[in-house]
Amino acid sequence: xxxxxxxxxxxxxxxxxxxxxxxxxxxxxxxxxxxxxxxxxxxxxxxxxxxxxxxxxxxxxxxxxxxxxxxxxxxxxxxxxxxxxxxxxxxxxxxxxxxxxxxxxxxxxxxxxxxxxxxxxxxxxxxxxxxxxxxxxxxxxxxxxxxxxxxxxxxxxxxxxxxxxxxxxxxxxxxxxxxxxxxxxxxxxxxxxxxxxxxxxxxxxxxxxxxxxxxxxxxxxxxxxxxxxxxxxxxxxxxxxxxxxxxxxxxxxxxxxxxxxxxxxxxxxxxxxxxxxxxxxxxxxxxxxxxxxxxxxxxxxxxxxxxxxxxxxxxxxxxxxxxxxxxxxxxxxxxxxxxxxxxxxxxxxxxxxxxxxxxxxxxxxxxxxxxxxxxxxxxxxxxxxxxxxxxxxxxxxxxxxxxxxxxxxxxxxxxxxxxxxxxxxxxxxxxxxxxxxxxxxxxxxxxxxxxxxxxxxxxxxxxxxxxxxxxxxxxxxxxxxxxxxxxxxxxxxxxxxxxxxxxxxxxxxxxxxxxxxxxxxxxxxxxxxxxxxxxxxxxxxxxxxxxxxxxxxxxxxxxx
Amino acid sequence: xxxxxxxxxxxxxxxxxxxxxxxxxxxxxxxxxxxxxxxxxxxxxxxxxxxxxxxxxxxxxxxxxxxxxxxxxxxxxxxxxxxxxxxxxxxxxxxxxxxxxxxxxxxxxxxxxxxxxxxxxxxxxxxxxxxxxxxxxxxxxxxxxxxxxxxxxxxxxxxxxxxxxxxxxxxxxxxxxxxxxxxxxxxxxxxxxxxxxxxxxxxxxxxxxxxxxxxxxxxxxxxxxxxxxxxxxxxxx
Numbered sequence: 145x146x147x148x149x150x151x152x153x154x155x156x157x158x159x160x161x162x163x164x165x166x167x168x169x170x171x172x173x174x175x176x177x178x179x180x181x182x183x184x185x186x187x188x189x190x191x192x193x194x195x196x197x198x199x200x201x202x203x204x205x206x207x208x209x210x211x212x213x214x215x216x217x218x219x220x221x222x223x224x225x226x227x228x229x230x231x232x233x234x235x236x237x238x239x240x241x242x243x244x245x246x247x248x249x250x251x252x253x254x255x256x257x258x259x260x261x262x263x264x265x266x267x268x269x270x271x272x273x274x275x276x277x278x279x280x281x282x283x284x285x286x287x288x289x290x291x292x293x294x295x296x297x298x299x300x301x302x303x304x305x306x307x308x309x310x311x312x313x314x315x316x317x318x319x320x321x322x323x324x325x326x327x328x329x330x331x332x333x334x335x336x337x338x339x340x341x342x343x344x345x346x347x348x349x350x351x352x353x354x355x356x357x358x359x360x361x362x363x364x365x366x367x368x369x370x371x372x373x374x375x376x377x378x379x380x381x382x383x384x385x386x387x388x389x390x391x392x393x394x395x396x397x398x399x400x401x402x403x404x405x406x407x408x409x410x411x412x413x414x415x416x417x418x419x420x421x422x423x424x425x426x427x428x429x430x431x432x433x434x435x436x437x438x439x440x441x442x443x444x445x446x447x448x449x450x451x452x453x454x455x456x457x458x459x460x461x462x463x464x465x466x467x468x469x470x471x472x473x474x475x476x477x478x479x480x481x482x483x484x485x486x487x488x489x490x491x492x493x494x495x496x497x498x499x500x501x502x503x504x505x506x507x508x509x510x511x512x513x514x515x516x517x518x519x520x521x522x523x524x525x526x527x528x529x530x531x532x533x534x535x536x537x538x539x540x541x542x543x544x545x546x547x548x549x550x551x552x553x554x555x556x557x558x559x560x561x562x563x564x565x566x567x568x569x570x571x572x573x574x575x576x577x578x579x580x581x582x583x584x585x586x587x588x589x590x591x592x593x594x595x596x597x598x599x600x601x602x603x604x605x606x607x608x609x610x611x612x613x614x615x616x617x618x619x620x621x622x623x624x625x626x627x628x629x630x631x632x633x634x635x636x637x638x639x640x641x642x643x644x645x646x647x648x649x650x651x652x653x654x655x656x657x658x659x660x661x662x663x664x665x666x667x668x669x670x671x672x673x674x675x676x677x678x679x680x681x682x683x684x685x686x687x688x689x690x691x692x693x694x695x696x697x698x699x700x701x702x703x704x
Numbered sequence: 705x706x707x708x709x710x711x712x713x714x715x716x717x718x719x720x721x722x723x724x725x726x727x728x729x730x731x732x733x734x735x736x737x738x739x740x741x742x743x744x745x746x747x748x749x750x751x752x753x754x755x756x757x758x759x760x761x762x763x764x765x766x767x768x769x770x771x772x773x774x775x776x777x778x779x780x781x782x783x784x785x786x787x788x789x790x791x792x793x794x795x796x797x798x799x800x801x802x803x804x805x806x807x808x809x810x811x812x813x814x815x816x817x818x819x820x821x822x823x824x825x826x827x828x829x830x831x832x833x834x835x836x837x838x839x840x841x842x843x844x845x846x847x848x849x850x851x852x853x854x855x856x857x858x859x860x861x862x863x864x865x866x867x868x869x870x871x872x873x874x875x876x877x878x879x880x881x882x883x884x885x886x887x888x889x890x891x892x893x894x895x896x897x898x899x900x901x902x903x904x905x906x907x908x909x910x911x912x913x914x915x916x917x918x919x920x921x922x923x924x925x926x927x928x929x930x931x932x933x934x935x936x937x938x939x940x941x
Contacts, residue, residue, distance in 0.1 A: 146822035153810035594806045597767055598820045598873075599795020601788060697767040701806065 146595070147604060151611045154584070161612070164580045165620035167573035168677050172624025173631060175566045175673045176665070180632040182559050183669070184662030189555065192479045195269035197544035198232075198514035200527055204539060207237060208458040209500060209511040216513055223533035227521035230266030233510040234259050235494050239455035241431060241487060245444045252431050254487045256455050258494030258510075261285065267514040270488075273298075273477045274426065275309065276447075285424030285490050287448055287472045288313045298478065308443045317448035317470075321418040422450055423493045424472035430484030432474065447471050453487065458498045458509065467497055570677050574684035577616060581609060581688035592692050593700025602693035609692055613685025617678035625674060629665065636660050712779060714913050715764060715881055716740035720773035722759055733759045735936040737773070741881065746907040746914045748927035755933040757917045758885055764915065765800050765883045766790045778880060795824050799874030803886035805866040807858040807873075813865075814854040817841040817872045824877070837876075844872040848902060864895030871902060881913045882906065888923060900926060 154161070202220060204210045213233035221228050239256035242249055261283050265271045274280050275292050292309040311319070433443045445451065450470050456462035469489065476483055491510070495501050500509040517526060523543045530541045545552060585592070592605055631638060639650050639661060651661055722734040733756045741747050751757045762768045763775060766782060775783040782793060807816045821837045822830060830837075845851060848868040858866055867887060874882055884903060888896030904926050906912045916927060924930050932940040 146819055148827065149815070149822065150808075150810065157810060590806070591808050594808060595819075595823065596791075597765070597794065597800055597806070598823050599791050599793075600823045601791040604823065698762050701767070701802070
């Protein structure tokens with residue numbers, strides 16, 4: 145009984161011991177916060193990776209792919225049984241994306257992915273990441289008549305604004321085409337004016353109004369209708385010259401390159417870019433935009449603009465071919481690796497352009513089949529079954545975890561190392577407790593002698609100090625728990641305050657594509673941290689407790 | 705408060721030798737002491753500083769073990785018993801009072817008196833016997849005139865008051881023998897006389913067996929018997 149009483153009295157009267165507890169508190173709090181944030185990041189990353197990759201990816205080693213995806217899908221269903229919830233074929237090839245910004249060609253290395261609009265949503269969360277609400281419901285590679293989100297649909301707070309997307313879609317396309325025509329017209333007039341100065345030049349506003357009036361009311365033509373036409377040289381040339389907003393002079397250059405255009409206004413014009421589009425594509429948002437320091441996304445190209453993509457054909461050896469495409473939406477998974485690398489296109493169009501359709505039988509080829517499993521299905525088990533059913537020399541079959549294995553294990557490793565390092569902080573606190581306890585034992589030597597003279601045994605005396613260590617550990621861990629949870633739950637407000645105080649961006653959403661620092665508190669992790677901290681505090685008091693227990697009563701009583 | 709039923713001497717030591725290592729050599733503090741205390745007796749041990757009287761008291765109080773010789777308490781040889789048994793005997797059979805009071809500074813006067821009972825009991829037993837223990841401790845403190853100072857910490861008490869708390873603490877376990885080591889040594893004359901009166905009264909009225917160590921022959925004169933130690937030997941009984 146005296147042990148409890150004395151522990152309590154020592155706890156209340158020895159403030160120096162409480163000072164050593166502060167380091168336990170800080171260590172525990174830091175561990176809780178870091179673990180919560182890292183778990184949040186890891187979870188967010190896994191959801192994103194998993195949202196983009198389907199559960200299992202069935203691929204060919206060859207870029208030319210394998211023939212007859214339908215047969216393959218039936219075989220997969222036979223091998224995997226009831227676990228398959230959905231499948232979709234894809235074709236992925238490395239490619240180069242080119243577009244013109246203010247007269248300069250911008251080139252990006254991309255992964256060009258053909259997807260099946262009707263089945264792709266069954267296999268991944270692809271649709272969720274599009275910028276047009278209609279596309280999120282049902283993806284279409286036809287350009288929309290406006291209505292793109294100007295605020296990020298995935299953020300729950302006031303995310304970055306995207307004013308540029310306000311007029312994207314057909315209005316942007318018509319405006320751009322009108323502007324280009326206007327410039328051409330002006331250029332021609334200026335050239336003509338040199339010869340005949342009496343001809344008046346119309347004011348710019350009037351010209352724009354006239355062009356808009358001529359084009360706006362008409363409905364856009366279907367995108368699919370133009371797919372075949374997109375291989376037409378003339379139509380491509382139009383798209384080529386009209387990549388982006390152009391300052392004076394640039395389109396003039398284009399016009400000069402084609403000095404006969406005025407002479408043959410209707411020749412070869414199989415499509416009108418103001419009413420028709422090329423094959424639709426959905427590039428990752430990171431390819432076309434950047435976030436400025438006010439948090440507003442600026443776009444280099446918009447839905448409605450045309451871009452050129454160069455990619456290899458399926459022949460041996462592959463040859464590079466180029467074609468023009470119209471951007472119809474943007475894809476934003478918030479994984480910058482994907483958002484700045486992927487360009488999606490209808491699989492049928494890509495198969496045709498690459499020559500992946502057998503000219504005799506009409507059977508297409510694909511590079512991979514994305515497989516979505518039912519909830520609760522065992523990923524690895526299904527993968528192994530598929531590996532058994534298909535020869536490994538021809539097909540690579542992997543789960544989404546396998547695909548991102550190095551990244552996921554790097555995150556796990558990082559977390560483990562960080563936890564070890566942080567635990568060192570608590571271990572240092574343990575040495576602090578050890579030192580302070582030795583001091584207290586020396587200070588209390590006479591009291592220990594008194595207790596022994598009253599009949600207290602060695603275990604009892606040791607118990608006082610072990611109990612005291614336990615108390616300190618509990619107090620420190622408890623305070624650390626409260627502090628850690630308080631910081632975790634308010635981490636975004638704290639971030640704002642820190643950013644305001646220092647003027648530095650602590651957490652830059654344009655790097656992480658999160659608007660808030662994600663946190664997940666796992667009770668089991670907290671339990672481990674607290675148990676560890678308390679164990680260290682008790683362990684640190686073992687040596688002083690033994691020393692106290694071994695004191696000779698007579699010498700202890702004589703101690704001053 | 706004494707064990708009148710025990711036959712023979714209550715406390716006896718036979719041929720006690722005790723050496724201490726000091727510096728390079730060995731210091732012989734006790735060189736074959738024989739001594740006994742009858743039940744209800746009051747013996748004063750006198751001698752000059754360094755004569756070994758405190759060491760003898762510590763050996764009788766089981767705070768230390770002799771190098772040679774035997775210690776008997778109530779018919780049981782106690783110098784070679786286990787540590788647990790020794791702790792138990794210290795707690796139940798022996799009450800000790802020291803020159804420097806040796807109260808626990810973190811505890812109040814009442815808690816100090818209760819301390820030996822707390823040491824004896826575990827939490828459950830303590831909660832069961834708490835009321836009784838408190839009554840007993842209060843009665844003892846009342847008897848020594850400290851009824852109003854129960855909640856005071858030792859630093860708020862005078863030397864005489866502290867020593868009276870220490871005596872109350874020694875008595876709360878109802879020991880067979882009270883060992884007092886210069887109980888008046890740190891006190892002024894008046895307080896010292898009060899303490900001495902209290903100790904004598906415990907022997908005369910309650911029949912408590914007492915061993916009192918002092919260097920003051922006047923104080924020793926209050927005892928039934930005086931043992932004089934010199935250079936580690938009993939010089940005069």
